[in-house]
Amino acid sequence: MRYSFILVITTLLLNATVATAQSASPIDSLEVYLRTHSPTDSVYVRAMDKVIIEYVFKKADYSRADSLSRQMADVASRIGFWTGLVGAYRNRAIIAQLKADNKQLLLFSQKTLEVAEQHALPPKTIYGSLCNLAVAYDKSGQPEQVLQTALRAIRYQEQHHITPRFPIPHRLIGGALATMGRLQQAIPYYKEAGVIFRELGDKRGIAIFEYQLGDFYRDLKQPAEALRHHRQALALGEALQYELLQFDGLNGIANDLVALNRPAEGFAPARRALAIVQKQKNKLGICTAYTTLGDLYRGQKQYEQAASYFKQAIELANTNGYKDELKKASQHLADLYGEQKDFQQAYVYQLQKNNLVDSAAQVNTNAEVQRLIARYQADKKEAQIRLLQQEKRIQQEEAARSRWQRNALVLGAGLLLLLGVAIGAWLLNRAKVQRLEEALTLRKQIAHDLHDEVGSTLSSISLLSGHTNMLLSQNKPETAQRMVQKIYTDARQILESIDEIIWTINPGNDSLHRVAMRLQEYAQPLMESKNIRFSSDISPRLADVPVPMDIRRNLYLIGKEAINNLIKYSEATEATIRFDHVDGKLAVQIDDNGQGFDPSKPSVRTGQASMQQRAQAMGGTLNVQSAPGKGTQLRLEVSPA
Structure with a gap:
């Protein structure tokens, strides 16, 4: 998945920061206030926060904003205003995101949550910090951590009845699932995020979501639908006079037109997008715009101009450490040289990617x-x-x-x-x-x-x-x-x-409980890939039962083979694995509601003879019960001693 250049985390400003007022004083008046008053109370910290937000989103002066955020953190910490310290760390995370510094983004997002939990700040602040941390994991390319943190945020919101709901956790879960290739599972989460955005009436949040929804549909190979959402995002960005969102919308439209094989129409929005980030001296945005222009020229078979833009993008990405943009531009340049039959250059850039x-x-x-x-x-x-x-x-x-x-x-x-x-x-x-x-x-x-x-x-x-x-x-x-x-x-x-x-x-795995956990971890992602509802039941009695290495190995291999057969041949919608220790024997039972088979006839299911041999080698018994249309039950019993 591609991600919006705009920081998604900004939709949480109302809930996770000290900047709660909807109508702020002009920035000049606030700066006069900061110069003429002593930094001794929470009012001063709140004023600093509003000035920082102006510098970030109106002036794009990240250096000044970061300097003020450091001062804000010092003042808030000195006077014990922990909500203000959360806001300062949040601002530094936003600036790190806009500068494509994912390491700093993750660091300050973690600090935000640590301060909020350590000082027992209001549940809404902790909830917002959890959402921000999920965003940071998203930008750092850690989809498993995104799923874990975003689901934790949703559970926390439900536990504390926090209203209004935030759409960010649902959107992030959808994005993480899409990144992991589970696009169909991502759709319900994206839809729910859209419902929540509209419930909030947050125009900026809706605009960001429309852009990201456009990227999602382009990944689904539906560029026409992607173009519709990117145009909606651009219209909202223009109504809000929000230049970074305008850049995202314009750049998305240009890429959609490339996918629709209409590159000639994409030059106007692409050049408008480049002008915005050049005006703001935003190097990451410039790098992204160069890659888009290269794609447009490549679509018109103007290879020399396309290569020039790709190389500029690679040089800028190398200089500033933009790894994602470097990978993308290198791949596009390799594809370009491949189209020109210059296979030596194509190999060089493909190898780099x-x-x-x-x-x-x-x-x-x-x-x-x-x-x-x-x-x-x-x-x-x-x-x-x-x-x-x-x-x-x-x-x-x-x-x-x-x-x-x-x-x-x-x-x-x-x-x-x-x-x-x-x-x-x-x-x-x-x-x-x-x-x-x-x-x-x-x-x-x-x-x-x-x-x-x-x-x-x-x-x-x-x-x-x-x-x-x-x-x-x-x-x-x-x-x-x-x-x-x-x-x-x-x-x-x-x-x-x-x-x-x-x-x-590993001697640390010499217990039946570890074998059961290993098989469960092996089965879970395979079942999800086939949309099989999967459950496991591991008896607590297994925790203290030791097992020799050879029996442990055979147990694992039999279970693995049975799971593989279930995934390949059963066409089941439900499956269960049970582990129990009764009368001195381990019992492992695997059930599914699939199409079944006749055990007395030759079967396409491989490895049955091998499983029987392993069971006999352990001194155990393996019993397979099945019939066409009635599912399959496999039960293994063996003494672990």
């Missing part, structure tokens, strides 16, 4: 692999030390036994004592050897898993990398791009496999 997207995942993958290798080497050395110690003990015990045997005839009655000691030592030695064998078995298991799960995939990546270079030298970028995507998919598969291996050998 891919590096921006994949670098974090690559670092995490390498770190996980290195950590696993280091852990394996440490286990190997520890096993070698234990083996040497064991050999030394064996030698000492055998030497002692020889001495006793040489003196057996003399000691006589001591023979029985010697025999008892020897038998005891042998039993102890046998137990230690058994533990050593278990350690060696674990090492072999790790090596086997690394070879099966990682080795073959790494070999595939190596072969694909070499083949990619050959394709590029043959000017076949489309095929090379598919190879690069395959390499990326394989790398993600390695990371998931290593995560499962680490989880399996």
Whole structure:
């Protein structure tokens, strides 16, 4: 999803700040007041807040606004006016957003909530701070945190009966779901946000929402509908004399016309948008406008002008650290060179964009692999030390036994004592050897898993990398791009496999409750992707039940295979997983209301034989009950001891 250049958080100013008055004094009069009065009371802080808002949204003087916000925070903190301190941090968050400094935006949004909760400020202020923090997570590209924080805000609003409702949490949830590719699930939240905006009668909020709704419909490949909403946003921005909103509306209209294959009509709104941000010296806005103009020229096949604007956008984004704009402009320039059959340049910019997207995942993958290798080497050395110690003990015990045997005839009655000691030592030695064998078995298991799960995939990546270079030298970028995507998919598969291996050998997971939680976490997103209503029931009795590593691994793999079969073949709308510990046995039951099948006939569901073998290896039983049209029930019972 693309996001409005305007700070969405500004719709909360009425509820999360000290600036509660709807009719403010002219800025000049307020500044005279600040110069002629001492900063000793809350009235002074309120006046500062109104001046700061004017500097941000009317004059776009972010430097002056930030300086005043620092002073406002100092004064509010000194006199113990905590609502004023919340307002100061909120203002600094707004300025950080408009300067595209997402790190500072998140920092000051977190401080806003911390102060509000620490000093037990009114529920409406805490609610507004929660909404602002969700916005900050949204701008920082953390959709999971957006969902968590926005849902917390909605629950808090309902718990404290806060009115009027804010539309921001619903809009943010819709945006987060859209970012995660769950567009249909996002629609109800967007609709609810629109209802709340209109209930409030907040024209600026409605205008911002209309712009973002336009972006949403463009992502749904409905540019005509997107154009309608962007035009409504522009009209409202002009009525409000709100230049930043006018920029968003104009830029959105230009992009919609590109999507509608009408680029000639898009130059006028795009140039108006550029003029606004150039007037305000807003570098992020200028960078965005350059990319839009590049798209328009590209749509008219005027490649030289298009490349010029894309390169200006890349240079500006590089200089100021605008990573999102850098990724977008680099991708567009790569596509442009691809259209011109200049595959060498296309590859350069495509690689630049891919590096921006994949670098974090690559670092995490390498770190996980290195950590696993280091852990394996440490286990190997520890096993070698234990083996040497064991050999030394064996030698000492055998030497002692020889001495006793040489003196057996003399000691006589001591023979029985010697025999008892020897038998005891042998039993102890046998137990230690058994533990050593278990350690060696674990090492072999790790090596086997690394070879099966990682080795073959790494070999595939190596072969694909070499083949990619050959394709590029043959000017076949489309095929090379598919190879690069395959390499990326394989790398993600390695990371998931290593995560499962680490989880399996981690002693901290040696409980039935951890196995149940792991399967629940695995099933939840898969069920959501198929719109299956999913529930799980984990008995509290599992928390203190230990389970050996081999049984834990087989339990997890059987459950994972059963969940995969359910997702692929059942066509269910409801599914339940239950975990219980009864009469010393673990019972795992997976039910669905899908199409079912005849267990006595060959089935397209894969892995049933493997699941039965794993159940038998654990000394358990696996029972599958199903019939066409009557769903499926899978029940596994095994003793965890």
